[in-house]
Amino acid sequence: MFPGLIDDIRRAGGAAGRAYLVSRGFTDRQLAEAVQARAVVRARRGWYSIWPEGDLRLRALRLGGRLTGLSAIQAWAGWVLSPGRMHVAVPANAARLRCPQSRRVQFTQSLQRESVTLHWMRERHDRDTSSGIVSLAEALEVVCLTEPAEQAIAAIDWARRSGRIDAIGLEALILSLPRARHGLVHRSSGSCHSLPESLARTRLTSAGLQVREQVGLPDNLSPIDLVIENAIALDIDGDEFHRNRFLFDRTKDLAATRAGFHAVRPAARHVFSEWDSTFEAIRVALTARGVPLVAPHIRSAPASGVNNSGLPHRRRRATRANPRTSSPRPRKRPPIVLSC
Numbered sequence: 001m002f003p004g005l006i007d008d009i010r011r012a013g014g015a016a017g018r019a020y021l022v023s024r025g026f027t028d029r030q031l032a033e034a035v036q037a038r039a040v041v042r043a044r045r046g047w048y049s050i051w052p053e054g055d056l057r058l059r060a061l062r063l064g065g066r067l068t069g070l071s072a073i074q075a076w077a078g079w080v081l082s083p084g085r086m087h088v089a090v091p092a093n094a095a096r097l098r099c100p101q102s103r104r105v106q107f108t109q110s111l112q113r114e115s116v117t118l119h120w121m122r123e124r125h126d127r128d129t130s131s132g133i134v135s136l137a138e139a140l141e142v143v144c145l146t147e148p149a150e151q152a153i154a155a156i157d158w159a160r161r162s163g164r165i166d167a168i169g170l171e172a173l174i175l176s177l178p179r180a181r182h183g184l185v186h187r188s189s190g191s192c193h194s195l196p197e198s199l200a201r202t203r204l205t206s207a208g209l210q211v212r213e214q215v216g217l218p219d220n221l222s223p224i225d226l227v228i229e230n231a232i233a234l235d236i237d238g239d240e241f242h243r244n245r246f247l248f249d250r251t252k253d254l255a256a257t258r259a260g261f262h263a264v265r266p267a268a269r270h271v272f273s274e275w276d277s278t279f280e281a282i283r284v285a286l287t288a289r290g291v292p293l294v295a296p297h298i299r300s301a302p303a304s305g306v307n308n309s310g311l312p313h314r315r316r317r318a319t320r321a322n323p324r325t326s327s328p329r330p331r332k333r334p335p336i337v338l339s340c
Helices: 003-011 018-023 028-036 056-063 069-075 136-146 149-161 167-176 179-186 195-206 246-258 268-273 275-288
Strands: 015-017 041-044 047-049 086-091 102-106 116-121 211-217 220-228 232-234 262-264
Touching: 003 015, 003 018, 003 028, 015 018, 015 056, 018 028, 018 047, 028 047, 041 056, 041 102, 047 056, 056 069, 056 086, 069 086, 069 136, 069 149, 086 136, 116 136, 136 149, 136 167, 136 179, 149 167, 149 179, 149 195, 167 179, 195 211, 195 220, 195 268, 195 275, 211 246, 220 246, 232 275, 246 262, 262 275, 268 275
Parallel strands: 086 116, 232 262
Antiparallel strands: 015 047, 041 047, 211 220, 220 232
16 A cells, blocks of 8 residues: 555665655655554654564564664574563654553653663664564674673574674674683684574584584484584484474484594584583493593673673672663762861
């Protein structure tokens, strides 16, 4: 019904401001009719979008910013174990923030406030057009600064595996991070094919085990996902790709056994929610083959505390750190007057 308007908004990135659309020849009356016909959505005052109501990009735009961190990775269909709160990047001078679900409700009065983490960035507001998501480099930087190590490494693994980031981009990411977080990039890899593989590799290497990825077999075309200490052939099955591959996977297990490996095949669910029992099975298999663990099982430590700017903070009082969506901008303090 409004093909020209929808096409222009799509070319703009998915959302466009009134000034941009008026410059393209659309009138205020046409915009109002498109909103009334539900061909487009009025995200906030002066902004129109083609995203549906449940889209995270629309919620971030309605609030007054763009998706960042794990929320951006999730919007790109990346590897996210637990997205949790919605992460939104807003300019440092942002004002009139709104509820993600209603443009008529101020953010400070919104019931959704506790489910959002604001990251106050230096960039200005989007001008006339918006994709609803920050750049990949900025999103990965926020992930590395705010998320547990295994989740941050998984996000970088996905970016490398999908070809969204190259060696130059990885080097730029390292330069944007504090020295204590450089190891997250160094520990990442572009060889993992899925999120459970990435998580398992990170957890196993954190436990002091030597892990190789995508190891070929002499009489089977499909490589082993992870080879642990040159003894365990670990293949992780997900419901999406292995539901109809029962015979193929059993044939691969036989090939791994003939190659001298102990075949272990957990499901992705075991990695996600039953890792302790999975790791114990691996430990027993290694012990049976005379390969003792060089270090105890080490869980991935969470990232250092951060405030809403995405930067490490020092000794923030609990009253100011909660809720995390409060502004990190420092309060003005009266000058200290010394009496004689």
